[in-house]
Amino acid sequence: MPIIDTLARIHPVTARAHARERLHRRRDTREAAATRHAALDDAITRLGITTTDLPHTRSALTVWESAPHLSSTGNRILLAGVTGAAMFAIDKYVAPPLVDLAMNALGTVAPDFAHQANPALEGMNNGEPWQFSAATMMGQAVVLAVPLAVAALFLLLLSYAVASRHPRWPYSLVDETAKALAQCADLYEAQLTDLRTSSRKVDRRSRAVEQHVLDAYRSSRTIPRRSPRRAPARQHGQLVAAALRRQLTQIDVDPRQGVQDYAALVAEVGERYAEGRVSSLLPEEKLAGLTPPSPALTTFRESLHIAGGIVAAALAAVAAAALLPKLGFIPEDLSPWLIASAAAVAGILTAGWHRVARLIPFFGP
Known part of the structure; x- marks a missing residue:
């Protein structure tokens, strides 16, 4: 120093x-x-x-x-700042073409379903309220899952790069x-x-x-x-x-x-x-x-577990966001916490606590 x-x-x-x-x-x-x-x-x-x-x-x-500990305050602030900048870049430059690609793939498999989902996506981009039909929920799930998957992959690569140089x-x-x-x-x-x-x-x-x-x-x-x-x-x-x-x-x-x-x-x-x-x-x-x-097979299985956890968390968040307004007695201030809790529980049940816990030290107290 x-x-x-x-x-x-x-x-x-x-x-x-x-x-x-x-x-x-x-x-x-x-x-x-x-x-x-x-x-x-x-x-x-x-x-x-x-x-x-x-x-x-x-x-x-x-x-x-x-x-020095990897979980020191300076490292966490640095990781949080880099991750925030990366999330902004992903949401602005990376996610839109990926969402379009995913919707095109959905249109190839189920064109009628994708045709109903596209108006909902355009409405979300214009700030309109969410819609809760099956087709629109699928479109909204795509919008959420693609940026979350890219951001999670970036975070995993970033955490490995930081840890391997510690x-x-x-x-x-x-x-x-x-x-x-x-x-x-x-x-x-x-x-x-x-x-x-x-x-x-x-x-x-x-x-x-x-x-x-x-x-x-x-x-x-x-x-x-x-x-x-x-x-x-x-x-x-x-x-x-x-x-x-x-x-x-x-x-x-x-x-x-x-x-x-x-x-x-x-x-x-x-x-x-x-x-x-x-x-x-x-x-x-x-x-x-x-x-x-086989290291390749082990890595592939671990990647499948993590990807499954990300998809499950995104779908759970969409389902919670669709269900909570219909209940009527949930305060609006509490809804984001319940949605995040549902996503966390789904990710833990799908991928396992030991995989989710790898990311916690980078943002915990």
């Missing part, structure tokens, strides 16, 4: 304030790192894993806690493995009544670990884009993801032994990654006879 450093050299009061701020930051970092190390020790002890002290994992967690990004796999170990320990000690909840948490965390393993050749930032080392590292990550997935299925055979063996694999993957062994996250004997999962 060169401006603060310059002010610190100019005025002694600024220098003292800057020194106190750095001292508080280092103290908070030490406390956060100590908390993560204690949680890691606790998880390993509860699981009874015969492993090393995981020194590289501890060092990576310390760096993770010392890096100082924490190379250590995200270690962070996920540490969290996975804690949840595996909860499942290992879970009673029969808590088994369902704990196993679902481990399953959700395993998907995050698997995705970070598949992206390890990129997120580590140790392999240049055009390096010949990139392809072997990517193929190795696919085999490691397959090994983790195979071991995860053993939880349903023997929950305690299965989760213990899975946690041991996760700990080994995190330690080797933190050590810089991107192409040797697991030894070769543990990868024998495995068929790697």
Whole structure:
């Protein structure tokens, strides 16, 4: 921060304030790192894993806690500003031709239906009240869904671009493995009544670990884009993801032994990654006879889930906007909140909370 450093050299009061701020930051970092190390020790002890002290994992967690948070106020303001500008550009320049294209496609499939919907669209553009026939609602759904889909796609790409350039990004796999170990320990000690909840948490965390393993050749930032080392590292990550997935299925055979063996694999993957062994996250004997999962198929399925959630949210918003005025007793000030709630619930039920939650940190408090 060169401006603060310059002010610190100019005025002694600024220098003292800057020194106190750095001292508080280092103290908070030490406390956060100590908390993560204690949680890691606790998880390993509860699981009874015969492993090393995981020194590289501890060092990576310390760096993770010392890096600035992606959810800081400045980053959120920047993301909100860029997203707002992008929404304006999408609504003014991108959405109209896409809406026309969608209506032309609708006219090809159902020309009578599209012919009834077009007047409603023209009325909406002129500020006229919404109409609530089936055809006009379809046209209005197209008007809402197309800009929302484009804006959501832009937001996903923007969030990935910002996250992939953040100082924490190379250590995200270690962070996920540490969290996975804690949840595996909860499942290992879970009673029969808590088994369902704990196993679902481990399953959700395993998907995050698997995705970070598949992206390890990129997120580590140790392999240049055009390096010949990139392809072997990517193929190795696919085999490691397959090994983790195979071991995860053993939880349903023997929950305690299965989760213990899975946690041991996760700990080994995190330690080797933190050590810089991107192409040797697991030894070769543990990868024998495995068929790697298809990253393209996994990405396509995730994209379908997200697209389905966006469409469901748009349709729910249109349905709520059509139904609320007919009820008659809903205050007008409350209607936008109910419409947004209906869209959020539909998106969560369709795409899943863990997918919707990826966008929340960029706009939450």
